Amino acid sequence: MAGSRFRTDPTTEERLGPQVLEDLRANLWPVDCQTCGRPLGRWGRPALEVQAEDGFAAASLHHRRCSPPAWVDGTVDVSGRRHLTWRAGCFLMQPGNVPTFLINPSYEYALLRQGDAGEWQIATLEPYKELGFQLGLSSKQPLPSPAGVSASIDEGFISVDVRHDGAMLQAWHDVHIPPDIARAAHRWGDIMVAVTTLMDVSKPFTIEGMSVLLGTDRVAVGKARLTSVSYPRAAQQVKPGDNESDHQVEAFAISAESIRRAVDFTVDDRVLAAAFALCDGKAWMIGQLTGRDKMAALLMVSSFCSLGSRDESGEPARCQGVHLITPDTESADEHMDFFSAVAAEGAAGTVGRLGASPLSDEGSAAYLADIVLGTADEYAAAFTAYGDAGPDxxxxxxxxxxxxxxxxxxxxLTQAEFLRHYPKAIAIAI
Structure with a gap:
């Protein structure tokens, strides 16, 4: 990890000593002057100013013309950090594909604390520890969930907020998050936040190197609860290969036989071709079907795509299940009759029909089904109710x-707010 070069004055060198200065070189990154806010530049060495008061100190980088190297006793100005640079990025931590938000919140500024023996050490991460983060990952301790830390994902960008006693302490907004990491965070329900000043997050790094760093006390880690998710339309589009599986043919065959037994209807080649095409994101073939032909194709696709709807213990899994959105209640009821009859043969998982109050026992159970049926208004009402109902x-x-x-x-797809929540979405035109 490259260090920062900066100019110091004799007093600072004497009071901090060579080791602390070396640590500062590893933790400070010359981006913008903390006096004027303009870039520090690539070639000149910035000046290190240290403000000290009552056993704490703030070290920051400046243009020499704005603030020459100095040690200033008597005041620590923590409010004048409007020019501070932060940078963040997202990746999947191994093992386990853990979605991770990596943030360097303080490029040109470091907090110092004086020990009982008078020695100084970097303490930039201590405020995060006080908020509930832990220093370094440990196999013996579960990752903490600081109460004031939350995250939201909006069409390819993630925002993380850190609050304490109702006050906003940090707001790291609009950081690009790739679709696969957004989907992983959606499935987990949270994202690991890793805070460090030892890295220039804007530069490439290796997962192996990050793994080593996460095992040290130079990184503060905690989970941010995911409060909302929306996906860009391009990421929602179903593409060939998205639903590819060795079990697809077998699943379709089982569904076709169950349809024959349940409703005395034979799936022909047109229906089968339309089902395969829809799994590849091509809706025009199923759009040409009507009546039970269309319902059969929809059931086959819904049953196949809902195979991962439950976890290993058989409970509903996060970010899983198929939601079929019909144009009106009559259509929803008709599909429900067809789907539930086939489900009774054991080929379609559980089927739920929206309509009851979302927070009622009936409405709650319906929404957790493997395949859910309802109108756009019913889905919108459920989406709003569950989003407002809190962590439970x-x-x-x-x-x-x-x-x-x-x-x-x-x-x-229409621009209905609830539709942006799905990792994958497809519309079948009339």
Missing amino acids: WDLHASRGHSAIVTDTAKSD
């Missing part, structure tokens, strides 16, 4: 991986 309803708020909008008058 997080599982419900996270449910739904694939949304299928049937018989829509538009060739694309």
Whole structure:
């Protein structure tokens, strides 16, 4: 990890000593002057100013013309950090594909604390420890969830807020998050936040090197609860290969036989071809079908895409399940009759019909089904209710991986707020 070069004065050198100065070189990064806010530049060495008071000190970087190297006793100005640079990025931590938000919150500024023997040491991460973060990952301790830390993902960008006693302490907003990491965070329900000043996060780094760093006390780690998720339309589009599986043919065959037994209907080649095409994101073939032909194809696709709806213990899994959105209640009821009859043969998992109050026992159970049926208004009401109901309803708020909008008058998805929540969505035009 490259260190920062800076100019110091004799008093600072004497009071801090060579080791602390070396630590500062590893933790400070010359981006913007903390006096004027303009870039420090690549070639000149910035000046290190240290303000000290009552056993604490603030070290910051400046243009020499703005603030020459100095040790200043008597005041620590923690309010004048409007020019401070922060940078963040997202990656999947191994092992386990843990979604991680990596942040350097303080490029040109470091907090110092004086020990009982008069020695100084870097203490930039101590405020995060007081907020509930832990220093370094430990296999013996679960990752803490600081109460004031939350995250939201909005169409490819993540924002993390850190609050204490109602006051906003940090707001790291609009950091790019790739779709695979957003989906992983959606499934977990949270994202690991790793805070360090030892890295220039804007530069490439190795996962192996990050793993080593996370095992030290030079990183503060904690979980941020995910309060909301939305996906960009491009990421929601179903593409060939998204639903590829060795079990697809077998799953379709089982569904076709169950349909024959349950409703005395034979799946022909047109229905089968439309189901395969829809799994590849091509909706035009199923759009040409009507009646039980279309319902059979929708059931086959919904049953197959909901195979991962439950975890190993058989409980509903986060960010899983298929939500079928019909144009009206009559259509939803018709699909429910068809789907539930086939589900009774054991080929379609559980099927739920929206309509009851989302927070009632009936409405809650329906929303956790493997395949859910309802109108856009019913889904919107459930989405709002679960989003507003607090952490006890997080599982419900996270449910739904694939949304299928049937018989829509538009060739694309509408801009309904609840539809942005799904990792995958497809519309079937009239």
